Amino acid sequence: MPDAVEVEDVTRVFEPRKKKDERVVALDEVSLTIPEGEIHGLLGPNGAGKTTLVKILSTVLLPTSGRARVCGHDVVEETKAVRPLIGIVFGGERGLYWRLTGRQNLEYWGALYRLPPAAVRERTRTLLERVGLADRADQRVEQYSRGMKQRLHLARGLIGDAKVLFLDEPTTGMDPIAGREFRTLIGELKGEGRTILLATHDMVEAETVCDRVTLIDRGKIIATESPRSLGHVISRFQRVDVEGAPEPVLGRIAALEGVSAVTRTEDGGARIEVSEEGATAEVLRRLVDAGVTSVRTSLPSLEEVYVQLIGERGLEV
Amino acid sequence: MRGFLAGFGLELRIVRAAPDALMPLLTAPLFALVFLAIVRQSGRADLEADALLAPVLMTLWWVALQHAGHLITGDRWQALLEPVIATPTSLATILLGRIAALMGLGLLSFGEVLIVGKLVFGVGVPFEHPVEMALTLLATAFATAGTAIAFAAVFVMTRNAYTFTNSLSFPLYLLGGVFVPVAFLPGWIQPVSSGVFMSWSADLLRATVKRDGIGDFWSRLAMIVALGAASFLLGRLILFHVLARMRAKGELATV
Secondary structure (H helix, E strand, O other): OOOOEEEEEEEEEEOOOOOOOOOEEEEEEEEEEEOOOOEEEEEOOOOOOHHHHHHHHOOOOOOOEEEEEEOOEEOOOOHHHHHHHEEEEEOOOOOOOOOOEHHHHHHHHHHHOOOOHHHHHHHHHHHHHHOOOHHHOOOEHHHOOHHHHHHHHHHHHHOOOOOEEEEEOOOOOOOHHHHHHHHHHHHHHHHOOOEEEEEEOOHHHHHHHOOEEEEEEOOEEEEEEOOOOHHHHOHHHOEEEEOOOOHHHHHHHHOOOOEEEEEEOOOOOEEEEEOOOOHHHHHHHHHHHOOOOOEEEEOOOHHHHHHHHHOOOOOOO | OHHHHHHHHHHHHHHHHOHHHHHHHHHHHHHHHHHHHHHHHOOOHHHHHHHHHHHHHHHHHHHHHHOHHHHHHHHHHOOOHHHHHOOOOOHHHHHHHHHHHHHHHHHHHHHHHHHHHHHHHOOOOOOOOHHHHHHHHHHHHHHHHHHHHHHHHHHOOOOOHHHHHHHHHHHHHHHOOOOOOHHHOOOOOHHHHOOOHHHHHHHHHHHHOOOOOOOOHHHHHHHHHHHHHHHHHHHHHHHHHHHHHHHHHOOOOOO
């Protein structure tokens, strides 16, 4: 049985439209495999290439080079075979007919997936209940809050009973409760055997619902692992928490090669962060030599890994 | 067929929710009154029926140009084009359904001008050849729909489509001979007009209200259908290439 999603050396270059613009390499020889039934997170900052990859897999954008397949079907050559199998949810408030009701929107999209009219009506009703919009189903979308529109987007992605779902920032605008319900829904969809590619900025979301995550930055894949073991993959980013370390010792450790930061904690201890393979051993040796015995090493959280790998570049994209 | 019906139903629902697409139905009776006043002033009672039929053709064209022509552009700006393309139904099928709904609404203008003509001037359209008239109107709606698909595909590639559509209406009314028959135009324009389906529609529609027999009805009707089919095929072709280009360049969505 083929993997649900196979991406092989996909590159996507956007040529400049005007002479003064620059050529943009949105994806640079990206390769990725997602087995059937997996929930896969795609993490990266703005401009990393997440949406570009989702669009290529959704058949709405062509890769410059490389191949991508969904359930064994090429997304460029076999769009007719791919499209009935996929559902897409793009973030943001657009993408719905605002002057129609939520129900009318879903019925339209259901018909485009060639469902019989009775099945469209039944599926629309079920999905509106599932995303918590049953009471507002006959209200115009323009009267919906941002979070409600996002939930309707999600329902639209599910109306075709897709085997593979591409969700691009699906919780944008949702309040925390709705976000939690969304994560529950994702779990249910996994239980139904669907494969989900979830492009997100939300580390909690990725850590909670994803079987594996891929970190992507500037069009290149940095790492692919389970959220919990990603810290092991990049073990060079270990951290050492100490108690009772004298200030001069911490000062000397801070000057060591491979130590990225030494910060005081609120309880009077200190956290030493390393960024090079082997630096942890040297830090521990120095601490023991200085008579510091209350030492604990740990791996960074997904968010810390993300920040370390992607870099704290603020608003720069 | 489901895609066509989905597009048809969608457009009816959109128009019901936002009736601005029906604006031409407000202007059709006014045009009818203007034209009737002109022929009355000229003492040409024989042209009264023509004065009532011209606004019907104008309405169809106006709906095609101003609304159907902008369907893809509108969807693109609302970030609806990408999800539509990603469904198993072809955009051309959906578009045809949506345009058919608009054409159906445009044909309501026929009823309007009948009512206005009767109420204001006490004149009506003589139904000398009702079946031929109905067939001509349907063929005209089909040809207009075909042309609208071509417009929709072209307009999505242009930045100033509205300027283009505003300036394209009256030349077509002239070339199409919607009120003044093409035979009255300068000789050098007439060959151009013969390539415009509307000129065949207008002439044939006017012939259906005359008591005389309609010469070559079927071949003239076939010409309207053929020109409409050619527009439709051309529209499909343009749409195919435009969508392929947009997929390649990443232009299906606006940022």
